[in-house]
Structure formats: C-alpha cells, structure tokens
Amino acid sequence: MSDRNGIAARTSYRESGPADLAAIQALESIVYANAAAGLSAGLINGQDETLSCVAELDGQIIGHILMVEVTGPDRALALAPHAILPAWRDMQIGTELVRFALDLARRRDWHSVFVFGQPDYFCRFGFRSDTADCAETPAQGSRFLALELRQAALAGWSGRLDYPQAFVELAVMPRRQ
C-alpha cells in the first residue's frame, strides 16, 4: 500500500507538448485495441482546439486526457480519450489527472465539458447526466454527462451538440441517423 502511495506522490501532471505525441499514441495503442488508438493524435493535429494533459512518473507518460472543442454551447469541450496504463490504475492517478485538466480548462475560460462515460467515475468531478440533457446528440442517455465550469453555463441553452468528425469515423461516438 505504501508503495502505491509513493507512486501516486511521485506522479506529476502537466499539459502535453508535441514531443509527447509518440508516447500518447503508444499508451493509447496499449489501452485501446482498435482504431480509437489514433484518436488523440488525430484531434491534436486537427482543426479543433484541444487541451491535452499527461500524468508522468519517473519520466514515463503513464496517463493521458484530452479535451476538444465541440460545436454547440459557447466554449464547450468534450472529454475523451482519457486513459491510465493498466499497471498504474487504482492509485488515484486518473482522478488527479482529470482534476488537473478541468482546472486548466477553467483557467483557459472554457465554460462546460461533456463526456460519454461511466457515471460512477465521472460523478466525483461533478459531471451529471441531467446537466447534459440540454444537448441533442446520438450519445444522449444516462452515460452522457456534463459539467459546468462556469456557473449556469448551460442554463437556458439547448440544441444540437456535435463532436469532431474523428469521433464518428473511429466509432467512438454513435453516428447520427
């Protein structure tokens, strides 16, 4: 247990840069055994604004999170992908990485974040399904969640929310009918 605590204490969190891209791709190809392994690189190199952060242990990237702007409410992001290498899970590293990225998004004046994920995991950060009900998207349902980074950011908004096309092409998100 103390070893696990020591690992968590030695882990640091920072925004990623171009030199990290190969390590992020390697991490994703371990975690996602499908085409989604290339999602982050495609998004980072794409047209939409991204916010990408890594967890680093002894110089090795062991976790990654990406947020990308979506078309819908003003200054809204989608959170995905987010992964920790299997050997380093259940040490609170994912939780700390999400918190770090959300703080950074707040400081960069993003107003809200949407995620299609596990409510049990994402509710600890304040994500809620009913906050996301305003969005018209094929991903709508109990696993489609949102967090307001700015108070009442989504109050009074409803309408179509579109993820970047890469999510649909790689089958990470359901396709519109």
Ligand SMILES: CC(C)(COP(=O)(O)OP(=O)(O)OC[C@H]1O[C@@H](n2cnc3c(N)ncnc32)[C@H](O)[C@@H]1OP(=O)(O)O)[C@@H](O)C(=O)NCCC(=O)NCCS
């Ligand atoms: C989800 C993931 C990022 C969590 O990272 P982690 O560093 O292991 O998470 P933490 O140690 O901070 O938190 C562990 C907690 O999350 C919970 N948890 C982990 N994976 C979960 C999942 N898929 N669904 C629900 N809860 C989950 C654990 O039960 C634990 O709960 P507790 O704190 O109440 O005990 C990691 O398991 C992972 O990379 N999974 C594969 C990729 C993935 O599913 N990403 C999320 C997609 S958006």
